[in-house]
Amino acid sequence: MSEKMTIKFTVNGIQEKKEAAVGQTLLKFIRDELHLTGTKEGCEIGECGACIVLLDDRPVNSCLILAVELDGKNLVTIEGLSQNGEMDRLQQAFIDHAAFQCGYCTPGMIMSARALIDRKPEPTDEDINEALSGNLCRCGAYQEIREAVKDASKK
Amino acid sequence: MLSYEYIKCTDLNLAFQELEEGKQVYPLAGGTDLIVGMRGGKFAAKTLLDIKDVPELKVLEENDRGITIGAAITLNDVVNFAPVRKNIPILAEGCHSVGSYSIRNRATIAGNICNASPAADTAAPLYALEAIINITGPGGERTVPVREFFTGPGKNALQKGELVRSIHIPAPYPEGKGVYLKASRTGSVDLASVGVAVQRWGDKVKVAVGAVAATPVRAHNVEKAINENGETNWAAAAKLSCDDISPITDIRCTRDYRFHLVEVLIRRGLEQTMGVK
Numbered sequence: 001m002s003e004k005m006t007i008k009f010t011v012n013g014i015q016e017k018k019e020a021a022v023g024q025t026l027l028k029f030i031r032d033e034l035h036l037t038g039t040k041e042g043c044e045i046g047e048c049g050a051c052i053v054l055l056d057d058r059p060v061n062s063c064l065i066l067a068v069e070l071d072g073k074n075l076v077t078i079e080g081l082s083q084n085g086e087m088d089r090l091q092q093a094f095i096d097h098a099a100f101q102c103g104y105c106t107p108g109m110i111m112s113a114r115a116l117i118d119r120k121p122e123p124t125d126e127d128i129n130e131a132l133s134g135n136l137c138r139c140g141a142y143q144e145i146r147e148a149v150k151d152a153s154k155k
Numbered sequence: 156m157l158s159y160e161y162i163k164c165t166d167l168n169l170a171f172q173e174l175e176e177g178k179q180v181y182p183l184a185g186g187t188d189l190i191v192g193m194r195g196g197k198f199a200a201k202t203l204l205d206i207k208d209v210p211e212l213k214v215l216e217e218n219d220r221g222i223t224i225g226a227a228i229t230l231n232d233v234v235n236f237a238p239v240r241k242n243i244p245i246l247a248e249g250c251h252s253v254g255s256y257s258i259r260n261r262a263t264i265a266g267n268i269c270n271a272s273p274a275a276d277t278a279a280p281l282y283a284l285e286a287i288i289n290i291t292g293p294g295g296e297r298t299v300p301v302r303e304f305f306t307g308p309g310k311n312a313l314q315k316g317e318l319v320r321s322i323h324i325p326a327p328y329p330e331g332k333g334v335y336l337k338a339s340r341t342g343s344v345d346l347a348s349v350g351v352a353v354q355r356w357g358d359k360v361k362v363a364v365g366a367v368a369a370t371p372v373r374a375h376n377v378e379k380a381i382n383e384n385g386e387t388n389w390a391a392a393a394k395l396s397c398d399d400i401s402p403i404t405d406i407r408c409t410r411d412y413r414f415h416l417v418e419v420l421i422r423r424g425l426e427q428t429m430g431v432k
């Protein structure tokens with residue numbers, strides 16, 4: 001069934017009105033329709049966190065959400081973090097701490113961490129572990145990721 | 156791409172109509188089980204009925220009669236609800252054990268029990284709290300105790316046309332500590348190999364176990380030994396759990412290991428809630 005619905009939403013601060021296929025996930029919609037390919041497709045069953053975006057300020061797995069559920073919501077992807085060409089301090093901290101190797105998990109990691117710092121500006125190690133519990137890094141950069149998040153939260 | 160019809164519903168009566176008249180209509184709340192299940196071929200949904208913005212299902216409140224959690228309330232909202240943390244922290248622990256932080260931002264406690272996995276992390280705490288499930292449907296409202304809501308693996312007590320409206324934890328709340336102890340292969344995201352809820356009620360205790368039978372179960376033999384026969388040797392009481400459970404071997408662990416895990420976790424749970432003797 002290729003039925004489509006018109007949805008209105010905000011993506012990275014810009015109001016949009018688009019057609020969304022009913023059978024499409026939010027992840028596919030972000031990548032294939034909005035052409036924002038920073039959000040990654042990993043496991044597609046909600047276990048890896050590569051597809052995490054902020055929906056109404058909450059980190060969620062976009063592979064387990066339908067595109068049509070975006071209607072009326074505020075979406076922020078990794079592309080929405082930089083301001084006036086300046087990287088978000090979390091993005092800079094990930095670079096400073098070399099908090100990745102292949103980088104595939106990084107957008108999801110940063111979105112989860114961004115939401116954490118927004119709700120808890122000075123997170124503990126335990127807070128960070130909880131907030132990133134749904135983000136897998138197969139290169140095993142967890143230690144550096146934790147340090148990057150702590151560093152960014154201090155600024 | 157999956158193929159189905161999508162209906163956004165904000166009126167409960169329209170929801171009943173769709174559920175009663177349609178074929179293969181699945182209610183969609185968090186979608187974290189449903190979408191994975193559809194992709195894996197477990198659910199052949201022809202229609203998805205999005206109920207998460209139905210006002211009646213968004214209730215989260217405490218009053219004289221207890222705590223009521225609407226069907227559209229997410230697990231993180233339950234974990235962060237002050238009356239839950241204060242009065243029944245065992246339920247916050249159970250909800251917190253499901254999936255990951257981002258999953259819990261979508262997944263609902265009602266969805267966790269409707270999915271009716273015997274390993275559902277919220278189930279054992281709800282059994283130990285003797286929660287009530289409020290069901291709503293075209294014929295009106297009815298309530299069932301949570302132990303009657305689970306009827307088999309993936310099966311629940313809902314009739315065609317019905318929805319879970321809310322989950323109610325009746326007051327008075329238990330006096331004493333409660334713990335949910337989960338054994339799993341990894342620290343987060345994984346399903347429970349076994350899950351044990353031990354809730355102290357004054358000088359009595361209620362013990363419930365997940366992932367050891369076709370539904371979650373109460374450990375009646377353990378409870379009887381302590382509550383009626385005055386057993387205070389927690390290790391001895393925990394041993395009696397072998398007659399309360401009938402685990403299977405599956406991908407997560409063997410039947411024998413489940414017997415062992417349950418005994419150990421019940422003993423630990425009793426030590427943590429009833430005190431070390």
